[in-house]
Amino acid sequence: xxxxxxxxxxxxxxxxxxxxxxxxxxxxxxxxxxxxxxxxxxxxxxxxxxxxxxxxxxxxxxxxxxxxxxxxxxxxxxxxxxxxxxxxxxxxxxxxxxxxxxxxxxxxxxxxxxxxxxxxxxxxxxxxxxxxxxxxxxxxxxxxxxxxxxxxxxxxxxxxxxxxxxxxxxxxxxxxxxxxxxxxxxxxxxxxxxxxxxxxxxxxxxxxxxxxxxxxxxxxxxxxxxxxxxxxxxxxxxxxxxxxxxxxxxxxxxxxxxxxxxxxxxxxxxxxxxxxxxxxxxxxxxxxxxxxxxxxxxxxxxxxxxxxxxxxxxxxxxxxxxxxxxxxxxxxxxxxxxxxxxxxxxxxxxxxxxxxxxxxxxxxxxxxxxxxxxxxxxxxxxxxxxxxxxxxxxxxxxxxxxxxxxxxxxxxxxxxxxxxxxxxxxxxxxxxxxxxxxxxxxxxxxxxxxxxxxxxxxxxxxxxxxxxxxxxxxxx
Amino acid sequence: xxxxxxxxxxxxxxxxxxxxxxxxxxxxxxxxxxxxxxxxxxxxxxxxxxxxxxxxxxxxxxxxxxxxxxxxxxxxxxxxxxxxxxxxxxxxxxxxxxxxxxxxxxxxxxxxxxxxxxxxxxxxxxxxxxxxxxxxxxxxxxxxxxxxxxxxxxxxxxxxxxxxxxxxxxxxxxxxxxxxxxxxxxxxxxxxxxxxxxxxxxxxxxxxxxxxxxxxxxxxxxxxxxxxxxxxxxxxxxxxxxxxxxxxxxxxxxxxxxxxxxxxxxxxxxxxxxxxxxxxxxxxxxxxxxxxxxxxxxxxxxxxxxxxxxxxxxxxxxxxxxxxxxxxxxxxxxxxxxxxxxxxxxxxxxxxxxxxxxxxxxxxxxxxxxxxxxxxxxxxxxxxxxxxxxxxxxxxxxxxxxxxxxxxxxxxxxxxxxxxxxxxxxxxxxxxxxxxxxxxxxxxxxxxxxxxxxxxxxxxxxxxxxxxxxxxxxxx
Numbered sequence: 001x002x003x004x005x006x007x008x009x010x011x012x013x014x015x016x017x018x019x020x021x022x023x024x025x026x027x028x029x030x031x032x033x034x035x036x037x038x039x040x041x042x043x044x045x046x047x048x049x050x051x052x053x054x055x056x057x058x059x060x061x062x063x064x065x066x067x068x069x070x071x072x073x074x075x076x077x078x079x080x081x082x083x084x085x086x087x088x089x090x091x092x093x094x095x096x097x098x099x100x101x102x103x104x105x106x107x108x109x110x111x112x113x114x115x116x117x118x119x120x121x122x123x124x125x126x127x128x129x130x131x132x133x134x135x136x137x138x139x140x141x142x143x144x145x146x147x148x149x150x151x152x153x154x155x156x157x158x159x160x161x162x163x164x165x166x167x168x169x170x171x172x173x174x175x176x177x178x179x180x181x182x183x184x185x186x187x188x189x190x191x192x193x194x195x196x197x198x199x200x201x202x203x204x205x206x207x208x209x210x211x212x213x214x215x216x217x218x219x220x221x222x223x224x225x226x227x228x229x230x231x232x233x234x235x236x237x238x239x240x241x242x243x244x245x246x247x248x249x250x251x252x253x254x255x256x257x258x259x260x261x262x263x264x265x266x267x268x269x270x271x272x273x274x275x276x277x278x279x280x281x282x283x284x285x286x287x288x289x290x291x292x293x294x295x296x297x298x299x300x301x302x303x304x305x306x307x308x309x310x311x312x313x314x315x316x317x318x319x320x321x322x323x324x325x326x327x328x329x330x331x332x333x334x335x336x337x338x339x340x341x342x343x344x345x346x347x348x349x350x351x352x353x354x355x356x357x358x359x360x361x362x363x364x365x366x367x368x369x370x371x372x373x374x375x376x377x378x379x380x381x382x383x384x385x386x387x388x389x390x391x392x393x394x395x396x397x398x399x400x401x402x403x404x405x406x407x408x409x410x411x412x413x414x415x416x417x418x419x420x421x422x423x424x425x426x427x428x429x430x431x432x433x434x435x436x437x438x439x440x441x442x443x444x445x446x447x448x449x450x451x452x453x454x455x456x457x458x459x460x461x462x463x464x465x466x467x468x469x470x471x472x473x474x475x476x
Numbered sequence: 477x478x479x480x481x482x483x484x485x486x487x488x489x490x491x492x493x494x495x496x497x498x499x500x501x502x503x504x505x506x507x508x509x510x511x512x513x514x515x516x517x518x519x520x521x522x523x524x525x526x527x528x529x530x531x532x533x534x535x536x537x538x539x540x541x542x543x544x545x546x547x548x549x550x551x552x553x554x555x556x557x558x559x560x561x562x563x564x565x566x567x568x569x570x571x572x573x574x575x576x577x578x579x580x581x582x583x584x585x586x587x588x589x590x591x592x593x594x595x596x597x598x599x600x601x602x603x604x605x606x607x608x609x610x611x612x613x614x615x616x617x618x619x620x621x622x623x624x625x626x627x628x629x630x631x632x633x634x635x636x637x638x639x640x641x642x643x644x645x646x647x648x649x650x651x652x653x654x655x656x657x658x659x660x661x662x663x664x665x666x667x668x669x670x671x672x673x674x675x676x677x678x679x680x681x682x683x684x685x686x687x688x689x690x691x692x693x694x695x696x697x698x699x700x701x702x703x704x705x706x707x708x709x710x711x712x713x714x715x716x717x718x719x720x721x722x723x724x725x726x727x728x729x730x731x732x733x734x735x736x737x738x739x740x741x742x743x744x745x746x747x748x749x750x751x752x753x754x755x756x757x758x759x760x761x762x763x764x765x766x767x768x769x770x771x772x773x774x775x776x777x778x779x780x781x782x783x784x785x786x787x788x789x790x791x792x793x794x795x796x797x798x799x800x801x802x803x804x805x806x807x808x809x810x811x812x813x814x815x816x817x818x819x820x821x822x823x824x825x826x827x828x829x830x831x832x833x834x835x836x837x838x839x840x841x842x843x844x845x846x847x848x849x850x851x852x853x854x855x856x857x858x859x860x861x862x863x864x865x866x867x868x869x870x871x872x873x874x875x876x877x878x879x880x881x882x883x884x885x886x887x888x889x890x891x892x893x894x895x896x897x898x899x900x901x902x903x904x905x906x907x908x909x910x911x912x913x914x915x916x917x918x919x920x921x922x923x924x925x926x927x928x929x930x931x932x933x934x935x936x937x938x939x940x941x942x943x944x945x946x947x948x949x950x951x952x
Contacts (some may be wrong), residue, residue: 112726113835113866135729159670167697168670170679171647186926192833193865194635194644194905196683198917198951199933203646203679207672221643224729250588253611253700290769297766357668359589389669390589429670441674450662457675459939463932475674 014052017075021055021096024065029056029102040097043083044144045436046350049091051078056102060177060185060216063098067214068183070096076469077181079210081120081152084144086353089156089209089434089474098214100151106130107217115174115191115219120151137225139166139257142430143334151215157207159430161330164388165257165288168430170206177217178205181465191219204460209432210471212464226288229257231321232301234309235280239263239371239383241308242281243364246387248304249285250360254297258286259388260330263367266382267329269343270336274325278311283387284330286321333384333393341397344380348400352409354416357391358425369419370394377412391429414440421447433475441475490528493551497531497572500541505532505578516573519559520620521912522826525567527554532578536653536661536692539574543690544659546572552945553657555686557596557628560620562829565632565685565910565950574690576627582606583693591650591667592696596627613701615642615733618906619810627691633683635906637806640864641733641764644906646682653693654681657941667695680936685908686947688940702764705733707797708777710785711756715739715847715859717784718757719839722863724780725761726836730773734762735864736806739843742858743805745819746812750801754787759863760806762797809860809869817873820856824876828885830892833867834901845895846870853888867905890916897923909951917951 021030031037031054041049052075057063070077076095083090104121111134118127124138124145131137141160142148148158154176159168166172175189189195189202205213236242242261249256262270262282271278285305289297298314305312315321322328334353341349358366367383374381374394385392394416398405417427417440427440445454457476461468497506507513507530517525528551533539546553552571559566580597587610594603600614600621607613617636618624624634630652635644642648651665654677665671665678681689712718718737725732738746738758747754761781765773774790781788791797798804810829817825834842843859850857850870861868870892874881893903893916903916921930933952937944 110835110837112723112837114726157672157676163670165699167647170676171643180928180932182928184928186929186932187924188926188929190833190902191835191900192867192902192905194639194833194862194867195902196633196904196906196908196913197902197920198683198909198930199688199936200633200646200679200683201929201932203676207674207676212675223641224731247588250590255700290766290772292768292772293766296768357666357670359586359667361586361588386670391668391670424667426666426668426671426673428672429668430672432672433674437672444673448663450664452656452658452660453662453664453677454674456656456677456939460675460936463935463939 013073017069017073017096018053020069021053021066024069025055025057025062029058037097040080040099041092043088043091045086045088047088047091047435049093051092051095051097054097054099056099058102060179063179063214063216064183064185066096066098067179067181070469071182071467074467074469076472078471079155079214081149081155082144082147084148085152085156085432085434086355087428087432087434087436089432090152091435093473100149103216109134111136113191114193114222116222118150118218118220120149120215120218122150124148124150124153131222132225135225136222138172138220138222140169140172143331150218150220154206154215154218155208155210156432157430159386159391161260161386162257163386163391164259165255170203172221173202173206173218174221175219176202176205176215178213179216180213181467181470189219193221207432209434209474211461211474212470214470226257228291228294229286229288229318230294230297231315232285232298232305233313233326234283234305235278235311236283236309237280239281239367240364242283243367243387245283245305245308246363247361248307252300252304254287254300256285256287256388258284259386260284261387262330262333262384263382265340266333266336266384269340270329270332273329273332280311284326337382337395337397340382341380345397345399349397350400352396352398352413354394354413355391355429355431356416356420356425356427357389357429358420358423360387360390362423363387363390363392366419366423367392370416373412373415377408379409379412390425417443435474438475489549493545493549493572494529496545497529497542500545501531501533501538505534513573516556516575517568519564519567521562521564521829523564523567523911525569527568527571527573530573530575532575534578536655539655539690539692540659540661542572542574543655543657546945547658547943550943550945552948554947555631555690557625557631558620558623560624561628561632561634561908561910562831563904563908563910563912565908566628567911569949576625579692585610587612589667590669590698592698594626594694594696596625596691596694598626600624600626600629607698608701611701612698614648614696614698616645616648619807626694626696630682630691630694631684631686632908633906635862635867637736637862638733639862639867640735641731646679648697649678649682649694650697651695652678652681652691654689655692656689657943657946665695669697683908685910685950687937687950688946702733704767704770705762705764705794706770706773707791708761708774708781709789709802710759710781711754711787712759712785713756715757715843716840718759719843719863721759721781721784722839723837724783728776728780730763730776732761732763732864734760735862736760737863738806738809738860739858741816742809742812742860745816746805746808749805749808756787760802813858813871813873816858817856821873821875825873826876828872828874828889830870830889831867831905831907832892832896832901832903833865833905834896834899836863836866838899839863839866842895842899843868846892849888849891853884855885855888866901893919911950914951
């Protein structure tokens with residue numbers, strides 16, 4: 001068959017599919033506009049893809065029909081939240097993009113039973129606002145929580161600032177409604193904390209990056225917000241000292257909910273946010289406690305931190321901490337890295353964000369090695385992240401228009417992953433595998449002599465999605 | 477082929493396999509003694525099975541070789557902990573029983589990095605003892621924690637008394653070393669809290685009841701033991717009131733780590749343990765707090781509980797609570813049920829333990845319905861369990877030698893599961909599926925119109941274990 005004829009047939013099928021999609025969701029909920037498609041084919045990591053249409057379903061039944069149609073016609077499907085996951089896992093490559101912007105309701109907040117029911121398009125910030133009215137919280141808070149959706153975070157297996165105490169999102173999903181690649185809808189897990197339902201499909205779907213099924217509803221476990229949090233923000237001359245202080249705190253028997261760090265360059269470029277003359281490598285610690293214990297907890301932190309830091313700021317509660325601007329500085333890590341890159345490179349900058357995790361006791365060695373490798377490559381590099389759970393995000397700044405540097409940056413990116421493995425860590429902590437970490441995942445499983453695990457993953461993908469239509473090309 | 481010849485060949489193969497097993501683990505680590513096999517073919521639920529040999533490997537390499545041998549010769553394998561899971565999941569049916577009694581080392585306790593490394597045969601009580609030296613804990617504590625092994629609990633997906641706050645064991649497993657049915661060894665997950673390694677095979681193995689792989693090592697997340705726990709033990713005239721008090725507490729914004737209950741009959745039969753004249757339905761509440769907040773926390777509990785209870789005992793800390801014997805009474809639920817059965821039936825008694833979970837807000841209705849159904853069947857029935865997470869364990873007492881009553885008890889068992897489903901609960905909370913809940917699991921997935929999930933589970937089983945040699949016949 002000639003290429004021309006092939007293209008003609010392909011276009012015919014596409015047109016037919018778009019017509020069918022319009023019948024399912026209404027014509028206002030399908031777009032084939034090039035600009036709209038382009039907007040949905042870019043992610044926060046700077047990757048770009050392509051799609052034939054964007055569709056905005058309003059309920060599970062519509063999602064099921066869309067998937068059934070695509071399954072019959074062999075059309076690829078790309079479910080998508082806000083594309084802030086930084087691994088390329090939501091990048092389309094020529095199929096139908098399903099956007100959940102119109103499935104964004106918090107369906108139920110149930111305090112007594114300790115769960116909320118949400119549609120996938122609900123944003124973290126919206127959920128936080130609603131829960132705070134009840135003095136409750138959902139403990140997972142990814143850096144991009146203003147934009148990130150719950151559905152996207154479930155697919156990514158996201159973490160956040162409270163990981164040291166509260167783990168990742170996989171520990172907080174009680175149950176899911178999922179549309180399978182065949183269009184069948186299943187309801188797995190439960191509204192209860194305990195549930196033994198054979199193989200744990202719920203926790204298998206979490207982190208599967210939309211390759212096994214499409215999440216259309218989630219039951220999330222919620223907990224009372226802590227009565228109080230006391231904070232310490234300590235500045236250290238050497239980043240290794242900051243990392244050693246993390247180990248000091250862990251050794252003391254305190255389990256902070258928050259233990260974040262930023263290296264001296266981030267502090268330097270962001271100093272204005274906290275309106276102060278501070279300098280050095282910053283470690284932020286937040287410990288949940290009863291109100292009556294606040295003073296003692298601050299004293300304990302002071303006792304531990306003063307051994308390695310000469311400049312420590314304390315806050316008795318979250319309000320005081322927000323007023324001091326220190327959390328805002330931490331949250332600005334990503335935008336500040338772009339500012340830093342531009343200052344250093346004097347040209348538009350692209351930033352590549354790493355996401356490794358290592359045992360906390362090795363952090364001081366790991367950051368030193370990363371700094372040394374950065375020197376070798378002569379890259380403008382910043383380091384920050386979630387020290388409490390050993391999750392660090394080195395950021396590499398490279399000129400936007402420099403393919404050679406970009407290739408070098410990729411090498412660097414791999415060297416950082418290798419450092420993580422050498423210190424018994426993992427190549428991806430919370431951003432997922434997507435496209436950017438596929439080779440990294442293979443490297444990790446080779447390193448662990450566990451390539452068979454990859455075969456099993458491929459087998460599982462086939463069980464769920466024999467026609468390989470759901471977010472194909474991601475993870476395995 | 478004649479049956480005689482078949483039997484002859486089968487026996488030959490068995491003898492050859494036993495010889496090979498002896499070469500792998502040494503002759504002292506294989507037993508074909510009928511009595512030993514019988515001892516390993518009985519579980520805490522009273523089920524019996526059969527096996528051709530019991531083998532006691534001492535390390536992962538030996539497990540891998542045993543599995544390789546069985547894979548080649550098509551011999552079934554039954555990995556086994558202490559068989560206390562109460563669902564029949566560890567019952568052998570004609571193959572090699574692998575017992576982990578000689579793989580029982582705590583390999584590493586790492587406080588700074590927040591994990592322990594254990595072999596599967598380590599018992600909960602041993603781990604607890606070691607961790608308490610560091611003022612740390614592993615928050616999962618199944619009722620049978622004195623006998624239960626970590627490996628068994630991982631396979632079961634066990635829960636325990638602290639479920640309301642700490643969830644189930646699946647939330648506390650960071651990584652696993654697993655021998656696949658082919659004999660390949662994989663190392664999945666990480667020592668870090670955050671880890672995105674493609675599909676979450678670690679959490680898929682947890683709760684898979686030894687049907688997908690054999691756990692030979694586990695990395696468990698640990699946390700500091702709480703600074704203090706205050707307790708209230710309240711007695712209620714009506715069990716419905718006790719259950720409504722659970723909802724009152726949840727509504728108040730307190731998240732107790734412990735919220736246990738026993739109905740009035742258990743209290744009656746076990747009263748001597750607490751050496752007191754108490755009566756009524758008992759609710760035990762334990763709230764973790766800082767020392768300074770203890771008094772206030774007790775006052776808050778008093779304020780809430782006194783609305784429905786006239787007899788409340790308080791304890792300022794765990795030591796005081798242990799002295800009062802109330803936790804011991806709770807832990808004696810299972811033996812007390814046998815005593816109760818014997819008192820009621822005047823004949824040796826077999827007890828059938830249910831394990832459902834329902835949303836906490838429905839508990840008062842659920843216990844009422846269970847009591848009514850019990851009346852209809854005229855069974856001696858006790859109810860107790862983990863009220864904080866809606867996990868209740870009705871216990872049915874039946875005469876050991878009465879097949880007719882046993883059939884009726886099975887009907888009752890199913891009616892309780894149906895009640896759970898009608899109240900949006902689940903048929904198995906923490907004991908797993910095994911043999912006893914296979915039909916229950918099917919019923920649950922039918923009820924949820926999610927039978928496709930069972931097909932997927934069968935598909936996953938085939939991916940891991942194409943020859944169906946690993947603990948066959950369990951779950952799906």
